[in-house]
Each structure stands twice: as C-alpha cells, then as structure tokens.
Amino acid sequence: xxxxxxxxxxxxxxxxxxxxxxxxxxxxxxxxxxxxxxxxxxxxxxxxxxxxxxxxxxxxxxxxxxxxxxxxxxxxxxxxxxxxxxxxxxxxxxxxxxxxxxxxxxxxxxxxxxxxxxxxxxxxxxxxxxxxxxxxxxxxxxxxxxxxxxxxxxxxxxxxxxxxxxxxxxxxxxxxxxxxxxxxxxxxxxxxxxxxxxxxxxxxxxxxxxxxxxxxxxxxxxxxxxxxxxxxxxxxxxxxxxxxxxxxxxxxxxxxxxxxxxxxxxxxxxxxxxxxxxxxxxxxxxxxxxxxxxxxxxxxxxxxxxxxxxxxxxxxxxxxx
Amino acid sequence: xxxxxxxxxxxxxxxxxxxxxxxxxxxxxxxxxxxxxxxxxxxxxxxxxxxxxxxxxxxxxxxxxxxxxxxxxxxxxxxxxxxxxxxxxxxxxxxxxxxxxxxxxxxxxxxxxxxxxxxxxxxxxxxxxxxxxxxxxxxxxxxxxxxxxxxxxxxxxxxxxxxxxxxxxxxxxxxxxxxxxxxxxxxxxxxxxxxxxxxxxxxxxxxxxxxxxxxxxxxxxxxxxxxxxxxxxxxxxxxxxxxxxxxxxxxxxxxxxxxxxxxxxxxxxxxxxxxxxxxxxxxxxxxxxxxxxxxxxxxxxxxxxxxxxxxxxxxxxxxxxxxxxxxxxxxxxxxxxxxxxxxxxxxxxxxxxxxxxxxxxxxxx
Numbered sequence: 099x100x101x102x103x104x105x106x107x108x109x110x111x112x113x114x115x116x117x118x119x120x121x122x123x124x125x126x127x128x129x130x131x132x133x134x135x136x137x138x139x140x141x142x143x144x145x146x147x148x149x150x151x152x153x154x155x156x157x158x159x160x161x162x163x164x165x166x167x168x169x170x171x172x173x174x175x176x177x178x179x180x181x182x183x184x185x186x187x188x189x190x191x192x193x194x195x196x197x198x199x200x201x202x203x204x205x206x207x208x209x210x211x212x213x214x215x216x217x218x219x220x221x222x223x224x225x226x227x228x229x230x231x232x233x234x235x236x237x238x239x240x241x242x243x244x245x246x247x248x249x250x251x252x253x254x255x256x257x258x259x260x261x262x263x264x265x266x267x268x269x270x271x272x273x274x275x276x277x278x279x280x281x282x283x284x285x286x287x288x289x290x291x292x293x294x295x296x297x298x299x300x301x302x303x304x305x306x307x308x309x310x311x312x313x314x315x316x317x318x319x320x321x322x323x324x325x326x327x328x329x330x331x332x333x334x335x336x337x338x339x340x341x342x343x344x345x346x347x348x349x350x351x352x353x354x355x356x357x358x359x360x361x362x363x364x365x366x367x368x369x370x371x372x373x374x375x376x377x378x379x380x381x382x383x384x385x386x387x388x389x390x391x392x393x394x395x396x397x398x399x400x401x402x403x404x405x406x407x408x409x410x411x412x413x414x415x416x417x418x419x
Numbered sequence: 420x421x422x423x424x425x426x427x428x429x430x431x432x433x434x435x436x437x438x439x440x441x442x443x444x445x446x447x448x449x450x451x452x453x454x455x456x457x458x459x460x461x462x463x464x465x466x467x468x469x470x471x472x473x474x475x476x477x478x479x480x481x482x483x484x485x486x487x488x489x490x491x492x493x494x495x496x497x498x499x500x501x502x503x504x505x506x507x508x509x510x511x512x513x514x515x516x517x518x519x520x521x522x523x524x525x526x527x528x529x530x531x532x533x534x535x536x537x538x539x540x541x542x543x544x545x546x547x548x549x550x551x552x553x554x555x556x557x558x559x560x561x562x563x564x565x566x567x568x569x570x571x572x573x574x575x576x577x578x579x580x581x582x583x584x585x586x587x588x589x590x591x592x593x594x595x596x597x598x599x600x601x602x603x604x605x606x607x608x609x610x611x612x613x614x615x616x617x618x619x620x621x622x623x624x625x626x627x628x629x630x631x632x633x634x635x636x637x638x639x640x641x642x643x644x645x646x647x648x649x650x651x652x653x654x655x656x657x658x659x660x661x662x663x664x665x666x667x668x669x670x671x672x673x674x675x676x677x678x679x680x681x682x683x684x685x686x687x688x689x690x691x692x693x694x695x696x697x698x699x700x701x702x703x704x705x706x707x708x709x710x711x712x713x714x715x716x717x718x719x720x721x722x723x724x725x726x727x728x729x730x731x732x733x734x735x736x737x738x739x740x741x742x743x744x745x746x747x748x749x750x751x752x753x754x755x756x757x758x759x760x761x762x763x764x765x766x767x768x769x770x771x772x773x774x775x776x777x778x779x780x781x782x783x784x
Contacts, residue, residue: 173531174533193780364602364782365640365783375603378502380771381502381528381772383502
C-alpha cells in the first residue's frame with residue numbers, strides 16, 4: 099500500500115502543481131461568491147445576462163410603442179401630448195408603405211430561395227469532400243466575406259456592376275453595349291444573396307454533417323443514382339438546416355437597410371429605409387416608431403407561420419416537432 | 420525727497436509706462452473681459468468631401484491658428500445628427516457637437532423645437548447682408564452663411580445642341596435611366612411645379628402640377644441619391660443630368676469630369692445653409708463656439724470658405740471664384756435672382772414632410 103505523503107515530514111513534502119492551486123483558489127473564490135446553498139438559482143444566474151439584454155430590447159419596444167401613439171406637432175417639432183392611432187392609420191392608408199412592405203417581403207422570399215439554392219451544394223461539397231485542400235479552400239472562401247462589412251461589399255458590387263465596371267467591360271469584349279446592372283430590384287436581391295450566402299452555408303453545414311454518409315451509401319447500393327439519393331435522402335434529412343438557414347436569411351433580408359439603399363438607386367426602398375426616412379429625414383419619430391413596430395410584428399408573424407408549418411429546424415435546438 | 424535712479428527702478432518705470440501705453444492702444448473688451456477657459460477642441464458637424472475641405476481651409480484652420488483650439492469635424496449626416504442633438508437637449512446632456520452646419524430648413528425645425536442658442540450678439544452680424552437673417556424667427560437662433568442653387572447639371576456631350584433650356588428636356592427617351600434627383604426630391608419640387616404647368620403662388624396649397632411632372636419624370640426611371648452620389652455617378656458615367664447643388668457639379672468638374680450646369684427657363688430652387696449652436700454647452704464652450712461662427716462671418720473666412728464651395732456669401736464685397744462671376748449658380752445682383760425660386764423656410768418646414776412623402780409615393784411605385 100502506497101504511503102500518503104505527510105506535510106509534517108520535511109523529507110516527504112509534496113507540492114501541489116500550480117494549476118491545481120489556481121483551481122483551488124478559483125473554487126474557493128466561487129464558493130465565497132456563490133455559496134452552495136445558492137445552487138438552485140445557478141441556472142437563473144447564467145441566463146441573467148441574456149434576460150437583461152432581452153429586457154432592454156423589450157423596454158425599447160415599449161418606448162417605441164408609446165412614441166408611435168403620438169403625432170408630430172410641426173409648430174414646435176415635438177410629439178403631441180394626445181394619444182392617437184393616427185400614425186398607424188397613416189401607414190395603413192399609404193400606398194407607398196404598402197408597396198414597400200410587399201417589396202420587402204417579396205425580396206426576402208427571393209433571397210431565401212436563391213441563397214438556399216446556392217448554399218446547399220456549397221455546404222454539401224464542403225462537408226462531403228474527402229480532399230482536405232478543397233474543404234480548406236471552401237472554408238476560406240466562406241469566411242473571407244465575414245471580414246468585410248456589408249457596406250464595403252455593396253461598394254464592391256457598385257464597382258463590379260457599374261456602367262464602366264468589370265462586368266460591363268467583359269460584356270464589351272464580346273460586343274455587347276454597356277447595360278444598367280445596378281439600381282434596380284434584381285441588383286438588390288443579388289446583393290442580398292451575395293451577403294447572405296455565408297450565413298446559410300454555416301447554418302446548413304452542421305445539418306449536413308449530421309446525415310450519416312452510410313445512408314447515402316445504402317441508397318446507392320439499392321440502385322439510387324446520385325441525384326435520386328440527393329433528392330430522397332439528403333434533402334429530407336437536411337430539412338432542419340434548410341428551415342433554420344431560411345429563417346435567418348429571411349429575417350435578415352426583410353430588415354435589411356444597406357443593400358436597397360446602395361444598390362436600389364433610391365427607388366427600391368425596404369421597410370428599414372422607410373423607417374430611416376421618418377426618423378432622420380422628416381424628424382417624425384412617431385411615424386417611424388409605428389413603422390418599426392409593424393416590421394417587428396410582420397417579421398414575427400412570418401417566422402411564427404414558418405415554425406408552425408415546418409418546425410424551427412436547427413433553431414429548435416433538438417426539440418421535437 | 421531724494422529719488423534713487425537704480426537700474427531696478429528704471430526697469431519698473433519702463434514696464435509701467437509700456438503697460439499704460441498698451442491700455443490706451445487696445446480695445447477695452449480685449450483687456451478687461453477675461454476670456455473664458457479654452458476647451459481643447461470644438462466639434463463642428465459638416466458635410467464631407469469638398470464641403471468640409473472648404474470649411475476647414477476657410478474657417479476651422481484659421482480659428483485654430485487664432486485661438487489654439489483644435490476643431491474636429493463630425494461628418495454625421497445633418498438629418499442624423501438632428502435627433503441626437505434633440506435627445507441630448509431633452510435629457511439635459513451636453514450635446515454631441517458645438518456647432519451644426521445645417522440646412523436652414525432643418526435648422527428652423529430645431530429652432531422651433533427650442534434647442535438652439537441665440538447668437539444675435541455676434542459682432543460680425545453687423546456686416547452681413549439680409550440673406551444672413553433667418554426669416555420668420557425671432558433674433559438669430561441660426562445665421563445663414565451662404566446661398567446655393569439646385570442647378571440642372573449635365574454632361575455637355577449628352578446635349579450636343581446646347582444646354583437644356585427646360586426641365587422638360589429631360590423627358591427625352593434617350594435620358595431614360597440617365598437622370599438623377601435627390602431621393603426626397605428636394606430642390607426639384609418647385610421647378611417641377613412650373614414645368615408641370617402650375618404656378619409658384621399655388622405653393623403649398625395646390626401642387627398637383629408638381630406631382631404630375633414628377634410622375635412624368637418617374638417614367639424616365641431616374642436615380643435617386645444624396646450629395647456624394649451625384650459626384651460619383653457623374654464620375655462613373657452613370658448619369659447625364661442631375662438636379663443638384665452647384666457645389667457637387669463643381670466638385671465633379673474639379674475631379675476631371677466634363678460637366679456644365681444651367682438654370683432652365685422654369686427656374687431653379689435657391690436656398691441657404693446656416694450655422695447654429697445647440698443648447699446645453701458649458702458656458703466657456705458656448706463662448707468659443709460663438710467665436711467660431713463669428714469668424715465664419717468675417718470677410719476673409721467667407722472669401723476662402725466660399726471660394727471652395729463656389730457659392731455666394733452673406734458679406735458684401737466678396738470676389739467670385741474664378742469662372743463663376745455671372746454664373747447662374749452664383750447669384751449676387753437682384754436680376755440674378757429673377758430665375759431663381761425662393762420659398763420661405765416657414766412654408767418649407769411646415770410642408771416638407773408631405774412633399775417628401777408624396778415624392779416617395781410616386782418614385783417608389
């Protein structure tokens with residue numbers, strides 16, 4: 099039986115490693131700061147920062163809700179005292195806002211469709227490739243845009259797609275006159291798809307990784323070609339990832355400001371641009387707040403409907419649907 | 420009584436004599452009114468590009484040279500700084516800027532809200548023309564510093580038959596997608612009222628003619644943007660014509676773009692920009708902010724600042740920049756204003772939001 103070193107015996111003094119002592123000190127500190135009797139509340143303590151953040155957001159929404167119930171008094175450029183629903187009425191009766199809302203929703207839908215269409219094969223190849231160099235190249239290509247902000251990327255598109263840009267120069271080489279590629283609805287959707295692609299790939303990759311490779315092998319051993327296997331095996335099993343990515347891309351696109359502002363040429367506004375105009379151009383914070391709340395409601399309803407119909411996908415964190 | 424003529428006494432007498440001489444030579448205000456403590460810097464909100472460069476050269480650098488106080492230029496858009504200043508004053512916080520370089524219409528909104536300091540005690544106001552005085556407001560909650568014209572800027576090679584004579588010339592199908600306007604239509608509403616067959620007297624009560632013409636213009640699929648966009652679009656060959664402030668056209672021309680501008684027969688909008696100080700600054704900073712504006716109204720500063728902008732100032736006797744004497748974008752004489760449209764700030768402030776909304780409604784369709 100091994101002898102336990104005694105601290106009284108200088109010949110057998112045992113020094114704890116530094117790492118152990120640090121851990122002991124941290125444990126002691128934690129015990130003083132958060133005694134064991136508080137352990138039932140540990141979960142709440144961990145979630146508290148997130149609750150605080152959400153709380154601030156909700157407080158802001160209450161403030162905006164209050165603001166939306168006051169019209170702008172143009173004699174003194176302050177909100178009027180009286181509570182009224184006039185701002186909401188103005189939004190509902192305005193043909194402009196109706197068009198802007200429809201455009202935002204339609205563009206968000208198109209962006210989701212095209213982004214998923216491009217992201218799925220990208221993520222699939224990235225996950226399934228056996229060549230490390232290909233995977234690394236795809237990862238680098240995926241992450242590079244994250245270092246560049248949305249505004250810079252939009253400026254990049256302005257340079258590439260401009261009348262004298264690279265794209266038109268290339269068309270000129272085959273005798274095609276310069277065409278207007280920018281400042282229209284397709285340019286905005288193109289910019290959004292380009293911006294959203296990395297988000298979608300990142301959300302799809304874990305879902306595709308979770309599909310056992312053997313399932314596809316089994317399908318092919320039973321006679322399915324690659325396309326059949328992709329359609330009947332990969333797509334259905336990737337559904338949680340597709341829904342999660344679709345929700346993220348859809349909500350980000352619906353609330354986007356920069357792409358319509360920079361690539362839309364001023365005539366392709368989304369709801370966020372209309373909100374900006376009210377807050378910063380006409381100083382009508384009440385109307386801006388009403389529009390902002392309607393955007394929150396619209397986004398929430400769309401997300402709610404999608405979750406009700408298809409589940410939350412990977413955003414559901416494994417919950418059953 | 421014997422007087423000792425020591426070296427020390429002679430030095431003392433010399434100092435006392437020179438001190439007395441200084442007292443008589445300098446204005447009393449310089450000697451007895453103690454200048455408040457100088458802040459390390461003052462912050463002036465400004466527009467970027469050619470605009471801020473001109474302000475820096477004409478006013479800010481001279482101010483720093485004279486006072487030792489650094490000037491920082493905050494390039495936040497005028498519309499974006501407005502709610503920040505309003506919020507700061509409402510919450511009794513020190514505002515984020517010392518001086519706001521603003522459009523007179525926007526500044527009038529701030530004055531009506533009561534967030535502007537009165538600057539009627541500036542000494543250089545005595546030398547200014549009528550243009551400097553804000554209309555329809557008591558005192559000087561702001562001071563106009565120059566006027567400008569929303570000209571029709573164009574590429575001469577797109578108009579081989581000579582400058583466009585009318586705003587209606589832009590409806591030629593060859594300009595489809597080749598025209599630019601401000602994204603809220605500012606500068607275009609009033610000439611559109613005339614081009615649409617209406618009368619300026621009907622503003623603001625009946626602007627149907629304006630909206631009819633804007634609808635016609637919408638068919639041309641114009642680009643809509645802000646000041647920097649116009650310069651960029653001209654440089655990149657995206658547009659052939661634009662309703663823009665002459666300074667932007669001048670900037671593009673300085674950057675090598677072949678560009679000219681004109682005032683069509685229906686006229687162009689004339690307006691003013693101004694400087695104002697938000698409420699809530701510490702006393703000493705308020706003092707130095709006022710000194711900055713006072714300097715901006717001096718003959719020398721106006722000359723240098725407005726040479727850069729190519730705009731007429733509010734001090735008599737300024738020399739027009741090279742090539743701009745007699746130019747329609749540089750009105751100085753009464754007859755120069757005959758084709759320019761000036762609508763009071765009060766009317767603009769009360770109706771601007773509706774005009775912007777109507778313009779958007781048409782253009783977003």
